[in-house]
Amino acid sequence: MSLGGIREPARPAPIIELPPYQRADVECEARFRWNCWARQTGKSFTKSLRRILRGLARRRTQLFLSAGERQCRELMLKARQHCEALKIAADWHDEGWFGDLSMRQLEITLPGGVRIVGLPANPLTVRGYTGDVLLDEFAMHTADREIWAAMLPTVLRHDAEVDIASTPRGKSNVFYDLQGNDRFSKSYLTLPQATAQGLRADAEEIRRALGDEQLYRQEFLCEFLDGSTAFLTYGQIAACVDGELRLCASPAELVGVPGRLFAGVDVGRLHDLTVIWVLAAQGPVLTTAAVFDMAEAPFREQFDRLAAVLRNRRVVRCCMDAGGLGMQLAEQTVERFGAHRVEAVAFTPAMKSRIAAGLRLAVEEQRIRIPDDQGIRNDWHSVERAYTASGQLRIAAPRTAGGHADRFWAAALAVHAAEDDGGPIEAIAARPLGFARPGAW
Numbered sequence: 001m002s003l004g005g006i007r008e009p010a011r012p013a014p015i016i017e018l019p020p021y022q023r024a025d026v027e028c029e030a031r032f033r034w035n036c037w038a039r040q041t042g043k044s045f046t047k048s049l050r051r052i053l054r055g056l057a058r059r060r061t062q063l064f065l066s067a068g069e070r071q072c073r074e075l076m077l078k079a080r081q082h083c084e085a086l087k088i089a090a091d092w093h094d095e096g097w098f099g100d101l102s103m104r105q106l107e108i109t110l111p112g113g114v115r116i117v118g119l120p121a122n123p124l125t126v127r128g129y130t131g132d133v134l135l136d137e138f139a140m141h142t143a144d145r146e147i148w149a150a151m152l153p154t155v156l157r158h159d160a161e162v163d164i165a166s167t168p169r170g171k172s173n174v175f176y177d178l179q180g181n182d183r184f185s186k187s188y189l190t191l192p193q194a195t196a197q198g199l200r201a202d203a204e205e206i207r208r209a210l211g212d213e214q215l216y217r218q219e220f221l222c223e224f225l226d227g228s229t230a231f232l233t234y235g236q237i238a239a240c241v242d243g244e245l246r247l248c249a250s251p252a253e254l255v256g257v258p259g260r261l262f263a264g265v266d267v268g269r270l271h272d273l274t275v276i277w278v279l280a281a282q283g284p285v286l287t288t289a290a291v292f293d294m295a296e297a298p299f300r301e302q303f304d305r306l307a308a309v310l311r312n313r314r315v316v317r318c319c320m321d322a323g324g325l326g327m328q329l330a331e332q333t334v335e336r337f338g339a340h341r342v343e344a345v346a347f348t349p350a351m352k353s354r355i356a357a358g359l360r361l362a363v364e365e366q367r368i369r370i371p372d373d374q375g376i377r378n379d380w381h382s383v384e385r386a387y388t389a390s391g392q393l394r395i396a397a398p399r400t401a402g403g404h405a406d407r408f409w410a411a412a413l414a415v416h417a418a419e420d421d422g423g424p425i426e427a428i429a430a431r432p433l434g435f436a437r438p439g440a441w
Helices: 020-026 043-058 071-086 123-125 144-157 174-178 191-196 203-210 213-220 234-238 251-256 299-310 326-337 349-364 376-383 406-419
Strands: 033-037 062-066 091-095 106-109 117-120 132-136 162-166 185-189 262-266 271-281 283-294 315-321 342-345 370-373 382-389 392-394
Touching: 020 043, 020 185, 043 062, 043 071, 043 117, 043 132, 043 162, 071 106, 071 117, 071 191, 123 144, 123 174, 123 185, 132 144, 144 174, 144 191, 162 174, 191 203, 203 213, 213 382, 234 349, 234 376, 251 283, 251 299, 251 370, 262 299, 262 326, 262 406, 271 299, 271 406, 283 406, 299 315, 299 326, 315 326, 315 406, 342 406, 349 370, 349 392, 370 406, 376 406
Parallel strands: 033 162, 033 185, 062 117, 062 132, 132 162, 262 315, 283 370, 315 342
Antiparallel strands: 091 106, 106 117, 262 271, 271 283, 382 392
């Protein structure tokens, strides 16, 4: 096949040796391809190589859509590396903007006028191009249904090819729905299956390090776990993430945080974490100022850390778990700092529902800001809602090696402290001064 006057093979042979599962996907002739692959198995690497080779063979523009700009750049860098490895002449463009949208368009120009265009996924970006499409990590795309609805007519009308690849993220998305579409050729790949075919990874070590069986099953065993029981979805949690938020590393740093401060404490000892979550209130917005995690710390160390937080007089109120192991620490803290500042909360089912509902409302209204931390997101998402035989709502979370949703409950207690705050004391009424013993003078 002649590309720009230069003889090039229709399918350049990869220089590196691909594992069997990657080679099978690259060489697949299917027009519609759906891949459910575990994390760290080379989805983006494989799919970008496949689309480059298919694009050269078909002389068609390739549109790469990713969940965000950072993911888009990573995917296009992989495509660029493929071109270099295969000795394909390519020009890299990183200056343009897509239409009137505030998103950068990355582009690689190949021989024969073939273009690879990378963009963050958006329904408008799909409408603006004709060509073959790669939807990378499609389960993670926001507005995935709108993207699919905008893309499908163009794909069918122009005889385009579609590659869809992702790790599962529950069942409430188009990626999950498409596994039942018989137009797609399908490929499932778990991490143990990939390692059996040559991928260098220790699946069992990853499982132990992750410490969350449900998360491991979804991320590495490709199970579509039902997200309908989740008290907070990953999407709701993500909307509250502030990527630029920096937490205080010690209680002493709280002095420089603006606004009134509120603390929540969930107490653990051996199997669970003790977490102190501090929120700074500025108007209706509650911004996370600090999250202090303590694993297997003696109660004396836990009290010392909590006391260091409460010695800051701008910490207006603290609500803490007073059930089970927390009873002793709560009593000691109330005695030291007073019931007007510290509330010992008994975790009855009714109280847990009330506190959890307060955090959920703050999340739904996006009145709370949290750091970009995967452990916090997983902890919050692990909380599940269920109903007892009598119809009562039950809030619970599985116990894992990483804790028992301790960061969720600490944050919920901090929100509870802020919401029940009576405001600053403006005046104190007291009885007239008197003498204890008449005639002392």
